Amino acid sequence: xxxxxALAGSLAIAGLAxxxxxxxxxxxxxxxxxxxxxxxxxxxxxxxxxxTFWATWCEPCRDEYPMxxxxxxxxxxxxxxxxxxxxxxxxxxxxxxxxxxxxKPIFPNYRKKKGEEDAFxxxxxxxxxxxxxxxxFYGKDGQQVGHFVGAGDHDTYEAAIKMLLSK
Numbered sequence: 576x577x578x579x580x581a582l583a584g585s586l587a588i589a590g591l592a593x594x595x596x597x598x599x600x601x602x603x604x605x606x607x608x609x610x611x612x613x614x615x616x617x618x619x620x621x622x623x624x625x626x627t628f629w630a631t632w633c634e635p636c637r638d639e640y641p642m643x644x645x646x647x648x649x650x651x652x653x654x655x656x657x658x659x660x661x662x663x664x665x666x667x668x669x670x671x672x673x674x675x676x677x678x679k680p681i682f683p684n685y686r687k688k689k690g691e692e693d694a695f696x697x698x699x700x701x702x703x704x705x706x707x708x709x710x711x712f713y714g715k716d717g718q719q720v721g722h723f724v725g726a727g728d729h730d731t732y733e734a735a736i737k738m739l740l741s742k
Contacts, residue, residue: 603668604661604675604684609691609698615658620717622656623739628699628709630662631670635726636708642729643710644680646736651681653740659684662707700724714742 607615616624627643629636640659647657661684663671675684687695696705700722703709712721712735720742721735 603672604659604686606688607660607685608688609695611685611688612660612695612698615685616713616717619656619658619713621715623654623715623742624713625655625657625736625739626660626699626711626713627657628660628662628707628711630707631667631674632663633707637674639708639726640674640680641678643732644678644682646729646732647680647682650736650740655736655740657682661686662705664689712739714739 605611615626625643625647627640629640631637643657643659647655659680659682661671663686671686692705696703700709700711700719703722703724706724708726709724710722710727710732711719714720720739723731723735
């Protein structure tokens, strides 16, 4: 009897190990630069878009991110598209992977390519100093219609999303 239990347990563990080996590891977010960001905006033209800039080392970002994921789920049926752009550096990759695995965002995430920091933030939002969290709203025509810099709460984001969807 003990041999059967041990054998069944060993087979179950082997099966789990095999299943884990066959599951592809999640890919790291693709790197984007200023040009990549512009291509991203073109890709979503015709749809209301919220782009959120975050990093794992930013406590307000970590607080805001799950709320944005819930809002993305809630308003996706009405056409809202959400994209995340992580400002984490190479040294933060393990933390970023864990963060994304924990929150399982329904929206795509990218990671800003190292370099050209000033050009990137000015291309995203002229006058922005790069502080995060930051979110930029784009209308269906691809034009920027608003932004938040600093932590936002659920009601503020929801009001902005409803306004974006009504245009």
